[in-house]
Amino acid sequence: MRIGELAERTGVSRRLLRYYEEQGLIIASRALNGYREYKESHVDVVLQIKGLLDAGLPTRIIQQLLPCLDKPQTIYVPDVTSEMITTLQREQARLSERIEFLTRNRDAIADYLDTVLSVKAANAESRATS
Amino acid sequence: MRIGELAERTGVSRRLLRYYEEQGLIIASRALNGYREYKESHVDVVLQIKGLLDAGLPTRIIQQLLPCLDKPQTIYVPDVTSEMITTLQREQARLSERIEFLTRNRDAIADYLDTVLSVKAANAESRATS
DNA sequence: CTTGACCTTCACATCAATGTGAGTGTTTAA
DNA sequence: TTAAACACTCACATTGATGTGAAGGTCAAG
Structure with a gap:
């Protein structure tokens, strides 16, 4: 899905989605035309980020936490x-x-x-x- | 007590104590020379403010909450x-x-x-x- | 009486999270 | 094929919580 749909489904503005990417919180692949392409799973990730930010955690901490908050508990x-x-x-x-x-x-x-x-x-x- | 002592006892910088006052979160009386004068009870209030801010609440909400969080539950x-x-x-x-x-x-x-x-x-x- | 440690106000700086808009390219649908 | 809707980047603006420093007043101790 593209950024507009993700924005709509998460309630997070396009601007912020790009910002999260810039901060290394999410990684979007790119289509041939340069458009960001998101997967279904990004919806949850974005909601998680939103929640953590809303809870007062700064992006640099969230960046460290995210890999540990995976649902299928990636034993990474x-x-x-x-x-x-x-x-x-x-x-x-x-x-x-x-x-x-x-x-x-x-x-x-x-x-x-x-x-x-x-x-x-x-x-x-x-x-x-x- | 004066601002320096309060800062030391709460771990909140002088600058921020003045900021809290500016935001209407605390009210300090003034000595003849213009120095702020704090009471013992201000220590707890400041810690409470610090905690709420740290919890991600903005000052304008804290300002509304504070009167309701009084210890001797002032039935105000x-x-x-x-x-x-x-x-x-x-x-x-x-x-x-x-x-x-x-x-x-x-x-x-x-x-x-x-x-x-x-x-x-x-x-x-x-x-x-x- | 001077020095140092306080205090005052004022103002500019910074950082993170956002908004907003310009200028430009792409896709979609009439 | 053109208009609307969407995407891109870049960049400047803003807001809230802070830091920092300047210019100056107060007070206690030597």
Whole structure:
């Protein structure tokens, strides 16, 4: 498929798809006329990239993570440097921290909303009965 | 306390502390000489801001969230607009999505690391017994 | 009273993620 | 065959979170 369709199906602009390629996140083959050609699997990859970016990870980290997030768990072990492993472990820890933090905050918001909404309900009730 | 100490205690640069203030995230009182004066409680607030920013939220959203994340759950209900409630609900949903996404990815990394490390161990073993 | 370590504001710089548009070629369909 | 829709590259603009430095005020210690 070409860039327009991929953009449409992923909700990621053409511009950004080219940018991801420039950043080494995706590799598109080229048709004879120079147009980028994407495979079906690129849809998921792009969504993954989108999610990771949205989660605050920079492209250079995503670039390192992507090969490890393959669905058919490519046991691409041969040349994993220990430096790479360290990076992954560090990033994993960072993800965990982020998850914890987000969870705490989401729960705090939930609590707040509960409080506010129940008070509002009570007020509505008292107005109704007055 | 003054800006230098707060910066040191939070790990957030002076520059950023001023930026947070400019963005309406924190309010510092001023001493007679114009120096910013922070209270003990600002340490936590700054850490919270740091965490939320690090989690990828923009300052204008953080500004809306902060009053709801108070520790002594200030039941600051009176003038919550329903628009505000909508924002909170939307942001809560976004946080949940983000949490799910990050969790999936972290787990994928964990799986990968497990695989890689166990293979590495096996290799080391076979080398030892050869 | 001077020096050094603070603080102030202001402004320009940078980096990553995006938008936007110009200028040009390609494909599609009327 | 021409117009519309799409593709390409290149490049400049913008936004948000930061860094950095200049020019200057304040304060404590020698």
